[in-house]
Amino acid sequence: MLRSTYCLLSGLTDRDLTELNECPLDPGGYFIINGSEKVLIAQEKMATNTVYVFAMKDGKYAFKSEIRSCLEHSSRPTSTLWVNMMARGGQAIKKAAIGQRIIAILPYIKQEIPVMIVFRALGFVADRDILEHIIYDFEDPEMMEMVKPSLDEAFVIQEQNVALNFIGARGARPGVTKEKRIKYAREILQ
Template sequence: MGLPREDQEQNGGEEFIDKQKLAAPIKSVVDKYRLLPEFLKVRGLVKQHLDSFNYFVNIGIKKIVRANDRIVSNFDPGIYLRFKDVRIGEPGAMVDSFLEKLNPHMCRLSDMTYAAPIFVNIEYIHGSHDQKTKVEKNDVIIGRMPIMLRSCQCVLSGKNEAELARLGECPLDPGGYFIVKGTEKVILIQEQLSKNRIIIGTDKKGNINASVTSSTETTKSKTVIQMEKGKMYLFLNQFAKKIPIMVVLKAMGMESDQEVVQMVGRDPQYSAMLLPSIEECASHEIYTQQQALDYLEAQVPYSCCTYCWKCLFLYSVL
């Protein structure tokens, strides 16, 4: 409802909106049920599927290729293969040595997979030590990817009702699924913790911990710092057991206990919190960075690895 004319004039001719009331939680189940159709009208049930697939096709797959863009020969480092770019083509399949365009209805009837080729631009070196040649090739097919219906790569994207009917599709079909060998397949939604964000919580015993799942295009690891009996420990998959936090800090180059306390905070409560961990580190007779690295090296479970490899591994972890 709008305000009376005189109230609108006092507000510069604009209708007043109570933002606090709009932001208030909806308590009535009846009111929530009334909002459901509007929510589905705006967002839909498959928007998260389409957004995720579109992001992967346009951005995600390029990041993965960029992170693993170079393959070097084990015998001659000068011989390599490099991926320069990647893109997804239009849905199609080879029929009698000819590339035939596909649509979802055709795949359902013919028990085919609704997929598109993956094209890459490559650069590689070949030849002997004396004569090496660089070769560049574009649009090399390295595989095929199933295409989600109604995504940006689908032939149904942007079609009106008449065009959809001509392609044998229902205009009310929201998409968000795949067609594999003529059968419709849906990827189930999974809920997982946010990546690259520190999450504070407690374990089953009530110990306070801070955890973060670090993820890149190539690696994934989980780091946990936990309080146990007033002492702080680091839990990492690369180590066989928990590591006192002061040992980790000394291995990173902070050999002075006073320096560690000053970096954490000047408040006396931080000093009192770190004191048990400092005493535990001293009980292990660890005072220098090298002593801390030797302690961590003993916790690496790979006994067959050389000392140099373990040192490089520890530096990469830290």
């Protein structure tokens, strides 16, 4: 790299640089490869298979969480899942009049899906089974109150196939049979 400690030009005075037809004002920091300048640009990329949670100041959501899932030894592209907690008093809350809900945004699905319906589609049908995966301490009343609106919202869907159909209907094209919608939802949740 030009002007690094390993460069022939490092440590030379301005006069020496001028004699070598080098600009003394050139800061360096780049490479010369086959006669052309090359620059390394650092890139930041979020790690895959890690959950990131963001507290939102204003807007529709109070908290947003994101995970980019990727199989380790596969050429399949990463898929992103968001799980968001609605903000208190947001426009979506007034419209639904339910409270502070938790929703999931799944890849290839056009609408937000209540997170409890996603759990039911994954095979956790009983409320207690779902809560065991969300809440650490069942004696914590604050945590129980936070998930209560989401449980109430998903009360109408109590079976895995109904939950899969619910998700598939929001992603598959219109007119597809129920079996194909369920298959579509299963493939998305894989």
